[in-house]
Amino acid sequence: MKKLILKNESFQYIEKSFREWLDILGYAESTVYNLPNHIRELFYYLEQNNINNINQLDNQIIKDHYNNLKLRSNDRKGGALSNGSLNKQLQALYKFTEYLRQSGRMILPTLNIDWENDDTKHIEILTTEEIQQLYKATQHYPKNIKYTKPHYFFEAIALRDCAMLTVFYGCGLRRNEGYHLTVDDINFDKQILHVRKGKANKERLVPFNKTNSKYLQDYVYDGRINLIKDKRESAFFINERGKQLSSQSMSIRLKLLQQRTDDLQLQEKNVRLHVLRHSIATHLLSNGMPLENISRFLGHNSLESTQVYTHLVNQEDGN
Structure with missing residues (x-):
């Protein structure tokens, strides 16, 4: 031009x-x-x-x-x-x-x-079966083998990886939103996750169900507590050194889970954190959730941004 x-x-x-x-x-x-x-x-x-x-x-x-x-x-x-x-x-x-x-x-x-x-x-999405395989892959941590780390350490990592899938798939957060998440941003009584640093500095409240609540609570009370070294650390996701887990490390962990599955087709896909977000949006739409509700759930500025998922659902229905 x-x-x-x-x-x-x-x-x-x-x-x-x-x-x-x-x-x-x-x-x-x-x-x-x-x-x-x-x-x-x-x-x-x-x-x-x-x-x-x-x-x-x-x-x-x-x-x-x-x-x-x-x-x-x-x-x-x-x-x-x-x-x-x-x-x-x-x-x-x-x-x-x-x-x-x-x-x-x-x-x-x-x-x-x-x-x-x-x-x-092309927008990559995963099937519900592939999502389930990723959750199962979080359990594939070393067992009955002598490592420099205690057994509960690997259990904590597994719980953290499960919580990571829950935040990015179950709650549909963007990578940067998940990175800035703190422990105080999650209200288990109301089953609400508070996104404070959304795109364009917008905040939103994201509801989660009982299953997701269990995954998140298991990590907070049984996993994260065994990873942090400084109780003043507020970051939700903690790395192996007790500090905040970087967004790049989250992406690497997801790739690791992908390769731990037994599905060769899944292993070949370009699975990224945003693919989890695309997947939950498509699954919610397929299950009948109104487009307006999905738009609020994802934190889109306008309904037009959410309409791309209608094309994905239509493509799947046409196959």
């Missing part, structure tokens, strides 16, 4: 305001840079069609602009824009309408523009 020059000062101001809004909410630096650039293309389209006031914007104009993008050539690579590039444009458009709504500038109905099929951004 060549650098587009906007003549309309109000559009220039709104673009700048949109960028600041993204920055204040704590979005990644790349997002703060790229999304307003995509919206500049929308403003340029408006100017070319003699639309000079944001109040003239409506969903049909946005759809016409998007259809025009689908016909536009790729300046750098030639040919048409890839589906991945189009989805980035869609992300910007959806986020911009959210900005317009939250800033009080105007309220537009939901766009309802379908995401393009992007084979380069």
Whole structure:
């Protein structure tokens, strides 16, 4: 995309305001840079069609602009824009309408523009059976063998790994959310997990069921207590040295559990912590949970971010 020059000062101001809004909410630096650039293309389209006031914007104009993008050539690579590039444009458009709504500038109905099929951004998910195998793999710790560590140490690691699966699958947390989790963030009486450092600095309360409560309590009261060396340590996940477990170490532990399973097909999958989050969202949707509830559960800023899971469920149903 060549650098587009906007003549309309109000559009220039709104673009700048949109960028600041993204920055204040704590979005990644790349997002703060790229999304307003995509919206500049929308403003340029408006100017070319003699639309000079944001109040003239409506969903049909946005759809016409998007259809025009689908016909536009790729300046750098030639040919048409890839589906991945189009989805980035869609992300910007959806986020911009959210900005317009939250800033009080105007309220537009939901766009309802379908995401393009992007084979380069395949979302990996695990079946419920594969999730169960990961839980079973936490029990595959050394037994009846003389090690430098006592037996209860390996039991504590097993309980921690089980709690890790529960936090990222059972509660659907992002990696960074799980890393910042503290013991005080979990209320066992109300079966609520408090996410204090969510994406864009948003907090949310995540409910968990009795089974997940047992896994978490087993770790807190029987596992974590045997790992910590300083009782003042508040981090939920503790490493072998008694300190906070890093997010990278969590990813390594998950890979280890994956390789401990007997399922060769599962071992070949690109299993990451975020795959657990994708998996629980898909399973909840398959079991009939409303999309709005799943969106709140995951801490999405808008329903559009959750709609990708409807495509995954539809693909599974079609197989």
